[in-house]
Amino acid sequence: MKGAQKPRKEPRQARSRFLVETIVEAAARVFDAHGYDGATTNLVARVAGVSVGSVYQYFPNKDALVTALHERHVRHMLRILEEVDAAAGGASLRETTDLLVAKSLDVHRAEPRLQRLLHADLPTLEQQRALSAASRAVFDRSRQLLSRHRAEIAQPDLDLATYVVLRMFEELVHAAALDPPPGVEDEPLRRAISDAILGYLTLAAPGARAGSPTDRP
Template structure:
């Protein structure tokens, strides 16, 4: 536990040969495996290196410190999630509001199922690495997308403060889905949760009553 306070933060060597690129991959993979299997307490650089089949020294040749490795792992995870949401851009222009929102919610849910165990550990156990550089960019991009979508539909929308609406929507969806993954998997799988949250958000945005579907959708496939 030596240098947790004084981060050397040297921009370490970048892998140039294939061999070293493979090493970096092995390290990141092992990091994820260790986190998932044994939790953050067991996430030591020595252990990760061992599981990766390399020596600690190699690890520190590509990551200046433990947090850098953690940061890289999170960055990759978030990147995966963002890729999953990319396809929504065109749908957002063509489909009706309710559909866009429902798909948004379902996409968010999907994102939580890419690697649920890792996602859970990252968000519950890992100490907040005080505003990661790339993290702010991520949320900003997400917010911007929702904002554009809303602005393109100003006609249907009664909400006054669009910024505030974006804020409420994004936090609500993220929080409800995120918690539901562990606490209400059934309602998430059946679509009941997405159904209700969609109704809530559409009503909120349009200021109109949205009829309750009397026939709840059966659990798909």
């Protein structure tokens, strides 16, 4: 992979926007099915039903497709955060977390290899520039959600906590989707992910382990 890349031109017209969407969806299918190396730009074009030239009209190079896929994923996650936020009026942190885990698992299970690729290869790229912008939104939204449950959270630094939670969350959902532990049912698996997040957030100061903050009404 070379360098960070934004779409070459912003699709102004409806047709263009549709074309870009078509290409991105094709890219999602192709990258999920073949991995980064196996995914050729020509194949993406063929699957999208357009010519390679058209792909390059909107994406200056192969990595730009990956960047676009990342943004697509971020949008997806933002939507989920939105939904959960909306649906959960006075829900507890546990309930909210459970819901997020369940919804995210659905997303990752739909295209596990692509998600792994996005999670893994992107930090490698010099694209962090482009990414941090998109990722920032997820970070901010997540932090906001956590701050709403500030009372239930023992960790003092909420920025750091958000960072850690996002990492754990992504990784565990990835793992559960792509490489689940053998012989474990879905429910305990989701439960374990929630536990990991909840456990971290609610961990009392060292020594005070027994009295968890969630014990309070």
